[in-house]
Amino acid sequence: MTNTSAFIDEGASEQFRHETTAQPVQKSDRIKTIDMIRGLALLGILLMNIPFFSGDGIVMYDVMQGDHDTWDFRTLAVVNSFFDSTMRGLFSMLFGAGMLLFLMNKKETGEGPGVAELYYRRLLWLVFFGVINAYVLLWPGDILYTYGLLGMLLYPFRNSSPRLLVIMAIVFSLFFFGKSYYNYNEQRGKRIEYVAAVKLEKAGQKLTPAQTAAKEEWLEMEKTQKPDREEVKENIAEMKGDYPGVFTWLLPVNSRFEAWWLHTWASFDCLFMMFLGMALFKLGFFTNKLSTSTYALMLLMGYGIGIPVGWIQFQGQLMATGDLGAYFDRYRISFDALQDIRRLFLAIGHASLLILVYRSKIMPWLMKALANVGQMAFTNYLMQSIICTVFFYGYGLGYYNKFRFHQVYYVVFAVWIFQLIFSSIWLHYFRFGPFEWVWRSLTYWKKQPMKISNTTTVSGV
């Protein structure tokens, strides 16, 4: 099939057609695995996003606090320990890989815009789409804006060795670790002062003003950690309003997120994964180039380490949500320090599993459908925003905060099935997904051919 996918863009298939080295796998198949993994990541992202589309964060908090012997809790436990930020991680990895594909396979013609310029144009449009996704489609969790900006930093690394890329990933991971350690320590310091002050008080001593202030500061902090029911009520009421109402309500949320998240966390979180993705791509991991035993080993390692670590981290989360004070008293380092390790191993595990399933030819139809979803990743990502906001927000069907926690996952399954079918049908007739087409046309500043019959390069779809 002529494979030009959303985050890879055209030229990818070209490379593989011209490649002459003998490979165990069909050439056109290699790119398919990238699309497949991307499809999986894209569908998986909804697992993490849906609680924030469907209701206030209080739902999750209550599930964590409540009875553990419920479907709600079981769902949360699985989603949080097994998928949380691994799907975004996988998506970031493939974004890095896709950028490499875009840059590697174009020849500078000397006429018109060069590859680099197209690359930066493309990313600038992605930033623009991210802004639209956040402010118009009203999805504050948008990631396109972040990807667009961070992608601009990847350009000089396109020819770097996997070793350097891994080193860069480690550097960003260490920064992430350092930052969260610093933050944790700062908060923990307040707790320590509080405990000391209380101890003095119990001993019957009078506190100095500084000690009293420290004590109050902790109590205040503890209070802000707990959700404020009044605010939750207000949020729910606002989210059930009409479009202008929801728009106004989410405006500060969006601008705060876009301004701050990138600077404080996303740059480390995403760049870590992007660099790793580039390295893994260069090593042939995503392109189905490694041997079956290697993938099996990576699956074993990924899940073998990732799942227990994920479980431990989830337990830490539970404890921190339950009694933050006790958590601070007990742990010198936050469980969040495990975050990057967990994400990395689980993401590799997911990807290896998928490639193994693909190789075993168990469910070829599903693999093909996933590849289709991945090929239209950009469209499908925006479509998730459209479907979910219209379904949950007040100006649409208004199901905001109506479902139990595990029930929202029925919506997820419905969206998955829809996207799997829709992508397959669409790609039967068209070369790209609709938003991919818009994006491409804007990047090249020229209307791109869309219908499959228009092209001469179609071969053996």
Place this chain on the structure above:
Amino acid sequence: MASYNPEVSKHVGPSTLHAFSPGYEPDFSRIAVIDVFKGVAVMAGLFVTILYWGGFSQAMQFSLTDFPGGIRYRSYAAISLLLEGKMMGLVSLAFGAGIILFFVRPHLGSGLSNNDLYVRRNMWLILFGLVNAFIFLWPLDILFHLGVMGLLLFPFPRMKAKWLLASVLLVLVINSGKYYWNYTDDTKAYSKYVVADSLAKKYHIRDSIQQRNDSIAGRLAKGKDSILKAAHLTKGNSTKAGSLSAKNDSTAKKTIDTLTRKQKKQMEEWEGIAKRYTWEKKKDSAKIKALQEVSYIKNWEYIIVPAKQSEARWLYTIGVWELASIMLLGMWLFKIGFFFGRFNSSQYLVAALAGIAIGMLCGWYRLHCLTLIVDDYTKYVQQQLLPHTILKPLEIACTVLGYASLFMYLMSSGRLKGLCSFFAKTGRMALSHYLLQSLLLSVFFYGYGMGYYARIGQPGLYLVVFEIWIIHIVFTVFWTKFYYLGPAEWLLKSLIHRKWLPIKRIAEAGNEKALQTPSIVNHD
């Protein structure tokens, strides 16, 4: 001038960017004026930033408007009119023009393409900016912003001149629009406050009536009580119960009639906004204490807050537009040949006068409104439709354009040759000067160094500027005698090219002559 740099050949062949206006063939060796901009900006800009460096907070600056006739306000206003935002603008203009220049100039040496070098330069600039902000502790660093903008503007150099101009205008409008939207947030907050406030007053009146009734009833009861007490010594219990029930009644009424939490929040929100322009000594004193503390860590902990604010929030909300407008203007001017003497000196002079005049007019409006705001922001919000910053983007653009024309005039008419050549030399090592400033002032003002933060008044701070200027002058004069590149420029270039570049002048004796007399634009 191009020969100062061993990497740049004197003559540039046919350019790869063919979007210059027709019939105009620019000569890339005559771009000293861009260096002049940088040199002027890095030195004059200090007048604006020194107040922040020295702990003369913005609120204190605003409070100067209380005495509009005083020399302190006048000097503040003059600096605000002439320099504030404009020196940053001049740097942005040079940066924007420099983007195109970067692509048309061949870069010899490392075999990397121009695209690669360009992206690397901007990424290293971002890193330099982070160092400047988080290690040298200069929260208002601009290198970070320049680097980010450089990456964002990558696709623009090939744009046609007219589209660049259209972009400039569009971005200026967006920038003004953002100021306006921010202001409408304030006006909305105020109108909500008015509603909540009138309710609060109503409740207050009712409460006080209630209270009076209560107290009358209480007194009556008390009187009754004492009579009763006198009569029957044992009936105390029943009266106690009575007064309790009365208390319950009044609290019940209160919970119905007080403001909702949302209304209270709305009131607080506006009260916070109204205070924005008043100088709160208490707030300043916490900052002063933190920065005078003799501990680098303590200073650092305080400085990173505004540094992050500038890099994340300011850049996102205002900075990206403010910088982009002037950078695109620089690109446009470059494309129409403005920097290569396309116009004659009298045309430049007219443009200079017009630009500066319009800029000053807009600036005067801004300062006038600022005076009103500082006087009483509530009144301003009640009466004024527009924020004082509404014309600021235009003010900066016009003034910067005026200054650029002025320097083009000076250089094309050959006036003040020595001064221009000095500024060009300084501008060539602007990055080094800029970082040197941060280093010197950081050590001078913060507690880990000499700790003069908030210990020097406004006039004293201006004196500090002149002292720093002396260092700048000496640095320029002596450094350029021995080296091709400023130290920071050399480091940056070496990092970009991934090898140590020659820096000493002796290395290439052949260039000696050209170096001593940098050719500035000499229009014929």
